[in-house]
Amino acid sequence: MPVILGIESSCDETSASVCVDGEILSNVIANQTIHEAYGGVVPELASRVHQQNIVPAVQQALLNAKVSKNDIDAVAFTRGPGLLGSLLVGVSFAKAFALAKSLPLIDINHMQAHILAHFIGDHKPVFPFLCLTVSGGHTQIVLVNDYFEMQVIGQTLDDAAGEAMDKTSKILGLPYPGGPLIDKYARQGNPDAYKFPEPQIPGLDFSFSGLKTAILYFIRDNVAKNPDFISHNLPDICASVERRIATILLNKLQKAAQIHGIKQIALAGGVSANTGLREGLKELCAKNGWESFIPKMEYCTDNAAMIAIAGYYKYLKGEFAGQEIAPLARMIM
Numbered sequence: 551m552p553v554i555l556g557i558e559s560s561c562d563e564t565s566a567s568v569c570v571d572g573e574i575l576s577n578v579i580a581n582q583t584i585h586e587a588y589g590g591v592v593p594e595l596a597s598r599v600h601q602q603n604i605v606p607a608v609q610q611a612l613l614n615a616k617v618s619k620n621d622i623d624a625v626a627f628t629r630g631p632g633l634l635g636s637l638l639v640g641v642s643f644a645k646a647f648a649l650a651k652s653l654p655l656i657d658i659n660h661m662q663a664h665i666l667a668h669f670i671g672d673h674k675p676v677f678p679f680l681c682l683t684v685s686g687g688h689t690q691i692v693l694v695n696d697y698f699e700m701q702v703i704g705q706t707l708d709d710a711a712g713e714a715m716d717k718t719s720k721i722l723g724l725p726y727p728g729g730p731l732i733d734k735y736a737r738q739g740n741p742d743a744y745k746f747p748e749p750q751i752p753g754l755d756f757s758f759s760g761l762k763t764a765i766l767y768f769i770r771d772n773v774a775k776n777p778d779f780i781s782h783n784l785p786d787i788c789a790s791v792e793r794r795i796a797t798i799l800l801n802k803l804q805k806a807a808q809i810h811g812i813k814q815i816a817l818a819g820g821v822s823a824n825t826g827l828r829e830g831l832k833e834l835c836a837k838n839g840w841e842s843f844i845p846k847m848e849y850c851t852d853n854a855a856m857i858a859i860a861g862y863y864k865y866l867k868g869e870f871a872g873q874e875i876a877p878l879a880r881m882i883m
Contacts, residue, residue: 553624556569558852576614579848579853585726622651624655637879641877657871662698664685673843676814682818687712688706690706697863703754706756706758712729722780746794747760748801755802756802792826822850
């Protein structure tokens with residue numbers, strides 16, 4: 551019954567988790583509020599706060615799981631992709647902890663871990679399955695043939711879906727982080743109130759830069775006519791933007807499923823917490839007779855539980871890293 555300590559520090563969440571024989575016993579996430587004043591993540595500030603949070607987060611994870619540091623069999627950590635300074639904090643802590651306790655290290659690809667979050671709990675997909683991974687920095691359709699045999703078959707050519715939401719929230723004057731607020735206001739609005747264009751990109755790839763520009767011009771032109779346009783129509787604007795982003799994602803996902811003949815469809819990444827996208831995937835799967843898989847909310851955003859479960863499967867394969875390993879800001883799937 552291997553006991554895996556998971557460490558996640560790729561962006562602005564410091565997280566630690568304990569996994570025992572494939573079961574998550576704790577998942578502690580320390581969020582960073584310092585970035586709210588700047589309207590986005592400031593890398594240097596993020597790495598400094600990680601240094602403050604990493605030890606308390608690990609200590610709390612051990613306490614919640616009711617295990618001691620002497621019970622740990624291996625340390626799994628996010629190697630990348632992510633902010634280099636933030637990754638460095640988590641990688642350095644993991645290496646120091648493992649060295650002090652003579653434990654093996656397990657390096658984890660952050661994006662693979664988002665997909666493997668579906669193996670937390672009882673409702674698990676069966677290989678092969680398709681996973682739509684959507685976050686602030688990534689938008690991909692991934693063909694998952696095994697735990698670590700994954701192929702990106704579609705991806706964004708420019709902005710990610712999360713970026714489109716974040717930039718929309720800035721245009722609307724919403725505070726950071728804007729994604730949850732767009733979700734909140736969208737629940738009160740009419741998704742058919744305004745029509746935004748769907749990019750005509752061949753194949754399974756995405757593009758959100760044109761949509762972002764269309765939203766910018768739409769807001770600019772309407773505010774010029776009515777300075778109170780945003781405040782009077784905020785729920786409808788958010789619902790319409792959310793609907794268009796969701797349909798862009800789901801239309802490509804449906805096309806991918808039909809091309810590859812796959813009926814197991816999963817959703818992962820920070821944007822998978824969006825209510826409209828989650829409901830849209832369920833409706834799409836119900837209409838086509840497919841089975842949908844969506845992680846619990848706590849496993850959608852960046853968290854160490856997904857690192858720990860990925861580390862568990864690598865531990866079973868005996869795939870370990872050495873003390874010479876270094877973080878990578880960019881990693882391929």
